[in-house]
Amino acid sequence: MAGKTQQDYPAAPANHGYQRSDAESLLSADELKRKKRIKLAMYVAIFIVFQIIVITVISLTVMKVKTPKVRLGNINVQELNSIPATPSFDTKFTTQISVKNTNWGPYKFDASNVTFLYQGATVGQVSIPKSKAGMLSTKKITVEVSLSSSALGSSNLGSELTSGVLTLNSAAKLNGKVELMLIMKKKKASTMDCTIAFDLSSKTLKSLQCK
Secondary structure, eight states: OHHHHSOOOOOOOOOHHHHHHHHHHHHHHHHHHHHHHHHHHHHHHHHHHHHHHHHHHHHHTTTOOOOOEEEEEEEEEEEEEEETTTTEEEEEEEEEEEEEEOSSSOEEEOOEEEEEEETTEEEEEEEEOSEEEOTTEEEEEEEEEEEESTTOOSOSHHHHHHHTEEEEEEEEEEEEEEEETTTEEEEEEEEEEEEEEEETTTTEEEEEEEO
């Protein structure tokens, strides 16, 4: 009877479905972490490449120091006298000395002189005061110039005055420093080399060329 009263119940199936689900969840979590690490590594790599590009551009443009240019500007003749027979000349005019700074920082220069010459001999000078040309700007200094041939020795000045055109040269050298980002200073010397031609008959400027 005991055998009859006891019922045979089927054994409960093993919980394989839950085990698979847990394993899949773990794999999925690991995969997400791996993908996040890959994304993070990509972002870091992109940031590093971007920084390299920025530094390269800055070094090639902003941090590259160029030599400022010093030139003569417009010349307004006030007096121009010449005597071919003597021979001699004297002139007075106003002009602008321009210091062009194309750097990403100011150019501070010391006091200097512009020397005016006839065939290599000095016929006058004018002073350039100590000053500064700002970042990406041009400093203009207005000066009055008086020139005379009184100090000249023997030359072919007479024939040139007879031709009606007087050609002079101007030369100058500025010593200074370009300052970048308040941390870097680099010495730069700017030079002037201009050729000036006066029309003696009209007593005006004929041409002005600067290198």
